[in-house]
Amino acid sequence: MKFGTSGLRGLSVDLKGRASALYATAFGRYLLDSGRACSGDTILIGRDFRDSSPKIAANCADALDQLGFDVLDCGTVPTPALALYGLRRNAACLMITGSHIPADRNGIKFYRPDGEINKADEAAITAAAAELNRAGFALETRRVKPRDQSAECRALFLDRNRHVLAQYGLVGLKIGVYQHSTVARDLLVDLLIHFGADVIPFGRSETFIPVDTEAVSAETILKFQAEARRHRLDSIVSADGDGDRPLITNEIGTPLRGDLLGLIAGDFLGAKVVVTPVTSNSGIEAAGHFTVIRTRVGSPFVIAGMQEVLATGENGVAGFEANGGLLTASDFAVNGHALRALPTRDCFLPILATLSLAASRKQPLSAIAASYHLPFASADKLENFPVETSSRLMAYLRASSDNLSAFLQPIGDVGTVNDIDGLRVKLKDRRVIHFRPSGNAPEMRCYVEADTETAAIDLLHTGLDRIRWWANVN
Structure with a gap:
């Protein structure tokens, strides 16, 4: 098991066994020992559509129940939806997902009651897991039945996004939704229909398909191009497995760069400062209407960068990664509504911001992309x-x-x-x-x-x- 740029990752076969319970116990003990949670507090668990995810989620629920937590099941929801629900309830969260990596691997993303864990938290959890391992930690199967909170979790996230644009903000656009096995697939359709778009869902799969939004396969691009021609689409949208990285194509089915989507979203929000990794396009500084700060790759580094900016008294702070996942450290006023800070990757706002730009300019996305003059x-x-x-x-x-x-x-x-x-x-x-x-x-x-x-x-x-x-x- 190893923490990477976002969460713990390992082989699915290992996480379906002792390893997931070990790390869930380590996380729970860290919350208790650090005073970030108390016995009896609520903790939320969500998951993606991988075959291994339900078993891993059950192991984590057993382990956390044994520590005295009140475990709630949020079901198959996007990671940003789970994170938002956790912030609303002041509850820690675990998202069982391997994001875009192959199905023989999986992972766990951890959230404190106040948001995504940082690198210091990762080190502490890793140390706690090592200590438990040395003490002979054993998997104890209890098979608790957490209360189902999936509907409430989804409803909160849907309500947040329904206020991002005017009600008919996407009228005139015909949008394909590549559903595959992303947990964002139904919410994307619902939102786009809500905003008046003509929506064509396709490619839904009951078998997990790893989609890397930073390196879309040639086979998938050909599929997009065929669907774009067949239905005369203005764009195709999708997301990775856990719905925190956006995928948007232009009118001929060619994917747009994630850092362009982040740039568009930053301007859409009216951000004053944007934090983004060194891998994002080098033309962003000249193209955006905000100050840019560069970091290492990974949401913990972007979040740390945003927190440093907030500490200076600045507001209007957001961040994005080269994969297009958008994070907000400040509250923003959008479409006459308050958009509360959500400092974890989100695929929905970049998608809505980009499609809204196409609708308002009445231009194809290829022309909009070219107008930024990025390398x-x-x-x-x-x-x-x-x-x-x-x-x-x-x-x-x-x-x-x-x-x-x-x-x-x-x-x-x-x-x-x-x-x-x-x-x-x-x-x-x-x-x-x-x-x-x-x-x-x-x-x-x-x-x-x-x-x-x-x-x-x-x-x-x-x-x-x-x-x-x-x-x-x-």
Whole structure:
């Protein structure tokens, strides 16, 4: 088990057993020992549609019941919906999800009563789990039956989003909803219909499909393009497994970059300061109407950055990740309503903000995307790439400037290097290539930017080929 950029991750077969109860117990004890919760307090559990998630949720419920918590079942809901409900009830939460990773893996996202855990919390939970493990922790199956609060949890989140736009704010748009196995699938349809869009749901699956919104597969894009042509759609929207990362395509079915969606959402909110990771497009500073602060990759780092800004007395603070998930640290006034802070990734607001822009401008999303004049960016990953290999590669590249120059020699000359998270290299010809191991899966990611789409795609393929070459010869 390992904490990554957002939550604990591991093999599903392990989490269905002792491991999930171990970490749930460690989390519960941490809440009690730190004074963040008391015995008898409410704790909420939600989950995604993976086959392993109900068993993992049951193990966690048993473990937390044994510690004296009042466990409530929020069912299959988006992570931001669970987080919002937890904030409303001042209750800690566990979301059982592996997000976008394959179904043979799963995870747990933890929330304190005041929001998402931070890196210090992760370290404390990990230490508590290690102590329990040394003491011979055993899985105790009690099979408690938590009260079902799923309807109330969904209703609260739906009500929040129904006030984001005017009631008929999307009239005239024809939107496809790729439902696959995301827990956001029905809420997305309900919201878009509420705002007057003509909605075409498709692709619903009872088998879990891992959808990575930062690296949409070629097969999925072809499916989008076919649906866009068939129904003459203005856009297709979707989300990852737990509904905290948005996916939006233009009118021909080509996905828009998540950082563009975050940029649009930041302007939509009227944010004064936006915190975003180093992997987000380098053109955001010039394109947005806000101050930009860069961090490492992962929601805990974005949240920490937002909290630092709030501590200076600033308001209008939001954040987004390169995957498009939006976080709000401040309350905002939107459409005449107060939108309360929700400092965890949310896919819904970026989707609504982007579609609203298309509706108000009466322009296709391809034209709207082009109007921001961002460098062309692309990203992909090598799956099943051993963690040990990615660690050795990064150590080699960091060891000396000669190593980095030799590795990149077939690509271009090194200009400047940023090592906030992974290695982000600006070449002397202004192209950007960024190598970064995944924080919670055996994957190696590559991000690139260039002046044209063709140049960006060529750079991405060359970068991935260099990674494969190095792994084969070392």
